Amino acid sequence: MTKKLLGIDLGGTTIKFGILTQDGTIQEKWAIDTNILEDGKHIVPDIVASLKHRMGLYGLTKDDFIGIGMGSPGSVDRDKKTVTGAFNLNWAETQEVGSVIEAELGIPFAIDNDANVATLGERWVGAGANNPDVVFVTLGTGVGGGVIADGNLIHGVAGAGGEIGHIVIEPEDGFECTCGNIGCLETVASATGVVRVARRIAEEYEGDSPIKAAIDNGEAVTSKDIFDAAKDGDAFSLIVVDKVSQYLGLATANISNILNPDSIVIGGGVSAAGEFLRSRVEKYFTRYAFPQVRKSTKVKIAELGNDAGIIGAASLASKFMTD
Amino acid sequence: MTKKLLGIDLGGTTIKFGILTQDGTIQEKWAIDTNILEDGKHIVPDIVASLKHRMGLYGLTKDDFIGIGMGSPGSVDRDKKTVTGAFNLNWAETQEVGSVIEAELGIPFAIDNDANVATLGERWVGAGANNPDVVFVTLGTGVGGGVIADGNLIHGVAGAGGEIGHIVIEPEDGFECTCGNIGCLETVASATGVVRVARRIAEEYEGDSPIKAAIDNGEAVTSKDIFDAAKDGDAFSLIVVDKVSQYLGLATANISNILNPDSIVIGGGVSAAGEFLRSRVEKYFTRYAFPQVRKSTKVKIAELGNDAGIIGAASLASKFMTD
Numbered sequence: 001m002t003k004k005l006l007g008i009d010l011g012g013t014t015i016k017f018g019i020l021t022q023d024g025t026i027q028e029k030w031a032i033d034t035n036i037l038e039d040g041k042h043i044v045p046d047i048v049a050s051l052k053h054r055m056g057l058y059g060l061t062k063d064d065f066i067g068i069g070m071g072s073p074g075s076v077d078r079d080k081k082t083v084t085g086a087f088n089l090n091w092a093e094t095q096e097v098g099s100v101i102e103a104e105l106g107i108p109f110a111i112d113n114d115a116n117v118a119t120l121g122e123r124w125v126g127a128g129a130n131n132p133d134v135v136f137v138t139l140g141t142g143v144g145g146g147v148i149a150d151g152n153l154i155h156g157v158a159g160a161g162g163e164i165g166h167i168v169i170e171p172e173d174g175f176e177c178t179c180g181n182i183g184c185l186e187t188v189a190s191a192t193g194v195v196r197v198a199r200r201i202a203e204e205y206e207g208d209s210p211i212k213a214a215i216d217n218g219e220a221v222t223s224k225d226i227f228d229a230a231k232d233g234d235a236f237s238l239i240v241v242d243k244v245s246q247y248l249g250l251a252t253a254n255i256s257n258i259l260n261p262d263s264i265v266i267g268g269g270v271s272a273a274g275e276f277l278r279s280r281v282e283k284y285f286t287r288y289a290f291p292q293v294r295k296s297t298k299v300k301i302a303e304l305g306n307d308a309g310i311i312g313a314a315s316l317a318s319k320f321m322t323d
Numbered sequence: 324m325t326k327k328l329l330g331i332d333l334g335g336t337t338i339k340f341g342i343l344t345q346d347g348t349i350q351e352k353w354a355i356d357t358n359i360l361e362d363g364k365h366i367v368p369d370i371v372a373s374l375k376h377r378m379g380l381y382g383l384t385k386d387d388f389i390g391i392g393m394g395s396p397g398s399v400d401r402d403k404k405t406v407t408g409a410f411n412l413n414w415a416e417t418q419e420v421g422s423v424i425e426a427e428l429g430i431p432f433a434i435d436n437d438a439n440v441a442t443l444g445e446r447w448v449g450a451g452a453n454n455p456d457v458v459f460v461t462l463g464t465g466v467g468g469g470v471i472a473d474g475n476l477i478h479g480v481a482g483a484g485g486e487i488g489h490i491v492i493e494p495e496d497g498f499e500c501t502c503g504n505i506g507c508l509e510t511v512a513s514a515t516g517v518v519r520v521a522r523r524i525a526e527e528y529e530g531d532s533p534i535k536a537a538i539d540n541g542e543a544v545t546s547k548d549i550f551d552a553a554k555d556g557d558a559f560s561l562i563v564v565d566k567v568s569q570y571l572g573l574a575t576a577n578i579s580n581i582l583n584p585d586s587i588v589i590g591g592g593v594s595a596a597g598e599f600l601r602s603r604v605e606k607y608f609t610r611y612a613f614p615q616v617r618k619s620t621k622v623k624i625a626e627l628g629n630d631a632g633i634i635g636a637a638s639l640a641s642k643f644m645t646d
Contacts, residue, residue: 133480147581149484152473156583157456158619161472166580166613171573179613250494255581257489258470260479290489290502296481 004060005317006107008047008070009114009309012036012088015047017054018310022066022318024125028058029310040090044097048104067108068101069316071117071309075159081111110316114309115162116153119146121312122265126304131262135255136302137164137248139270142178143186143193149259165190167251188247191270194223198240209236227273241273241280249284256297257290267302274301327383328640329430331370331393332437332632335359335411338370340377341633345389345641347448352633353377363413367420371427390431391424392639394440394632398482404434433639437632438485439476442469444635445588449627454585458578459625460487460571462593465501466509466516472582488513490574511570514593517546521563532559550596564596564603572607579620580613590625597624 002022009016011034018029032050035042051068055061074086081098083091098109112120119136128134132151138144143165147154154161165186166179174183175196188197202215211229214221230237252264264285271277282299289297304311325345332339334357341352355373358365374391378384397409404421406414421432435443442459451457455474461467466488470477477484488509489502497506498519511520525538534552537544553560575587587608594600605622612620627634 131480133477133484147472149470149472149477149479150475152475154456154472154582156616156619157454157585158583158615160583160613160615160619161456161581163580163583163613163616166616167577168573168580168611171611181611181613184613250491254490254577257486257491258484258578258581259477260481260483260486262480288491288494288504290483290486290504290507292481292483293479293486293489296479296483 003066004064005314006051006065006068007310007312007314007317008068009117009313010034010043010047010070010072010089011114011309012073015043015050016306016310017050018307018314019058019060020311020314022321024311024315026307026311028054029307030054034089036088036090039092040086040095043089043091044095044100048101051101051105062106065107067110067317067320068105069117069313070097070109070111071114071313072097072111073114076111076113078110078112078155081109083111108317108320110319112153112316113159115144116146116155117312117316118267118308119148119162119312120153120315121304121308121310122267122302123148124315125311126308127265127300127302128263133259133261135164135259135261135264137252137264137266138268138302139189139191139266140268141191143190143268147259149261164251164255167254169247169250185247185251189244189251189270191223194226194240194244194270195221197243198226198237201236201240201243205236205239207235209234212236223270224272227270227276231273231276241277245277245280246284248281249286250288252281252299253285253288253293256285256293260293261297263298263300265300265302267304267308271301277301326389327387328637329374329388329391330633330635330637330640331391332440332636333357333366333370333393333395333412334437334632335396338366338373339629339633340373341630341637342381342383343634343637345644347634347638349630349634351377351381352630357412359411359413362415363409363418366412366414367418367423371424374424374428385429388430390433390640390643391428392440392636393420393432393434394437394636395420395434396437399434399436401433401435401478404432406434431640431643433642435476435639436482438467439469439478440635440639441590441631442471442485442635443476443638444627444631444633445590445625446471447638448634449631450588450623450625451586456582456584458487458575458582458584458587460575460587460589461591461625462512462514462589463591464514466513466591470582472584487574487578490577492570492573508570508574512567512574512593514546517549517563517567517593518544520566521549521560524559524563524566528559528562530558532557535559546593547595550593550599554596554599564600568600568603569607571604572609573611575604575622576608576611576616579608579616583616584620586621586623588623588625590627590631594624600624
């Protein structure tokens with residue numbers, strides 16, 4: 001029987017698992033809740049127990065697997081296979097992850113941070129079409145991403161490669177970012193960033209708009225509300241989406257002027273707006289990209305959704321292939 | 324005897340040659356004028372003749388060399404070892420370069436574009452300190468550069484990786500660039516770009532300044548004049564240098580937010596301003612870089628000067644090493 005890959009996507013709410021073929025097809029997947037109590041000390045044992053349980057259920061042994069890959073929040077030491085400062089897991093201190101899982105299961109283990117792992121997934125079987133040059137931008141609670149250049153995931157000298165959310169796109173007049181800088185992409189293109197842009201535009205907008213009215217009345221408005229209203233033709237919301245798209249177009253064009261990837265893949269919750277968002281980002285991308293880049297780099301929407309994590313994690317384990 | 328590397332830096336005015344040891348030390352170097360007459364058809368034969376002449380002079384044969392590397396202007400096909408559209412050589416049509424040199428000399432040949440090759444040089448034995456993650460920005464007649472990420476020179480899908488000069492840093496109010504876009508780094512940080520920034524600031528500046536007076540009088544002012552005056556304390560020129568440094572700080576910080584290289588190395592004629600420029604770029608780099616990037620990525624001035632080309636070209640040839 002051909003050996004399989006195991007992918008684990010460790011998140012603050014759930015831990016997702018997948019058993020994949022060597023070509024990236026998910027054969028089995030499941031999830032368990034993340035128990036972050038007691039400094040997250042149950043997380044690794046829960047992962048081990050769940051793996052053992054499922055392997056028994058499917059009649060699989062360690063010899064059926066090439067390796068296990070995992071994506072984790074926090075700061076990942078890929079060599080020591082440890083995680084530090086994953087605050088949404090209550091892992092402030094350095095956690096032994098790989099050594100425990102390898103000892104308990106006898107399967108080689110690899111780990112990287114969650115944004116990088118999702119990038120690997122989208123590049124492998126998603127919108128990246130297995131190209132050697134792909135950049136992933138994820139628009140969610142924050143804005144993250146990953147860079148694959150000449151076939152390699154780029155970590156940089158201190159592991160901060162791919163901090164796409166902290167590209168400064170509004171140096172003079174931008175919003176303050178949680179990182180302490182001003183005008184980061186994250187401040188205008190995350191789910192809360194879109195609402196922040198709407199609030200600023202609402203201060204000057206004079207027309208009628210249910211979204212502007214809701215903002216002015218102090219009601220809760222989400223990024224999804226704004227995109228939905230824009231799709232329905234609300235003029236105010238269309239201005240907001242256009243402004244967000246301009247920021248994204250500038251950032252993706254500048255990434256491409258530096259790296260000329262085959263594609264920039266936009267994922268995360270905000271990307272649920274799909275072609276409506278993509279076409280608008282592309283309009284500005286075209287304006288800001290160098291002519292040769294404009295002709296060769298494509299702007300795409302991610303295809304894998306929540307599975308990007310387990311697929312990318314599994315791809316990490318493919319380095320243990322021996323033939 | 325240990326085998327050597329041969330590096331060729333092909334430019335519109337001169338062709339520079341170097342014989343290097345495997346650790347990047349130049350043992351011999353020489354140059355010939357570039358004869359661009361008759362559609363540049365003499366260039367490749369001149370290179371062959373010069374190589375044969377010098378090898379005879381030094382008593383070297385093809386067996387003394389691992390390989391020959393070359394940096395060329397224009398659009399380089401690395402696989403076919405041809406060059407297209409090198410207009411400063413009068414090479415509009417595709418030129419056979421590698422096939423001719425390999426046939427004439429019997430030494431393996433590799434080629435890449437001049438900016439990439441200079442990047443390899445600065446990374447190998449210059450300011451890049453042989454680190455796997457280095458970005459080179461060259462401020463000359465134009466602004467060019469190259470990206471080395473995880474040990475690989477990044478060409479991108481259409482060879483337009485490293486178009487650092489076309490990062491858009493002033494999307495709203497920028498100058499028009501030769502590429503057709505608005506607000507590219509090249510329009511404000513090349514030698515002519517610095518003067519362009521000075522002209523714009525001169526329109527509003529009200530104080531006394533010999534440089535402003537020269538601009539207002541329509542006299543020729545160079546980038547070097549402006550840097551020299553700034554070093555002498557001319558308040559107007561200091562404002563100009565500060566503005567150029569801000570643009571460079573923004574661009575280098577954003578490159579670093581994406582790639583977190585060990586260093587960004589600034590070279591080219593404008594970088595002759597040295598620490599005076601570097602410290603000012605670093606001030607803005609620090610403002611715009613993500614905290615983890617700010618702590619780990621360094622802004623440096625190039626160290627190799629005109630030798631970067633032959634050294635980087637020689638390093639291209641090191642791929643032919645067999646042991």
